[in-house]
Amino acid sequence: MSIWHEEIADCFVIHLGGNELAEDLIDQVRQVLTVAFLNRHYKIIFDLNGCSMIDSFFIGLIIQTYRELRELGGNLRCVGPNRHIRHAFEVIRLNQVVDICDTIDEAVEAFNEEEIKMRPRASA
Secondary structure, eight states, X not given: OOOEEEEETTEEEEEOTTSXXXXXXXXXXXXXXXXXXXXXXXXXXXXXXXXXXXXXXXXXXXXXXXXXXXXXXXXXXXXXXXXXXXXXXHHXXXXXXXXXXXSHHHHHHHHHHHXXXXXXXXXX
């Protein structure tokens, strides 16, 4: 059960693979999020590839992280949830708030597209 992170194209990717997304993991994830926030990384990607399940405590962490990021002008995306985790997102409609992508590259591209849309247009 290891959690690690990396920066990819101005995004902060937190790899959670191989873990059950449960209460006992929350403190570790919060420590990594603290590193991201202290370094002003507000484009966060949770890599859920290989995660087998998610509990309500971890869903609460996702919601809290999403809210904090939105207040800071950032956003959160989740990548690669299995069908059980995806179903949990759908049941509570979390998938309508937090974007779910199939790959990290897709999530990074979505952040880039979002940034382009938010740029002010130059007047001619």
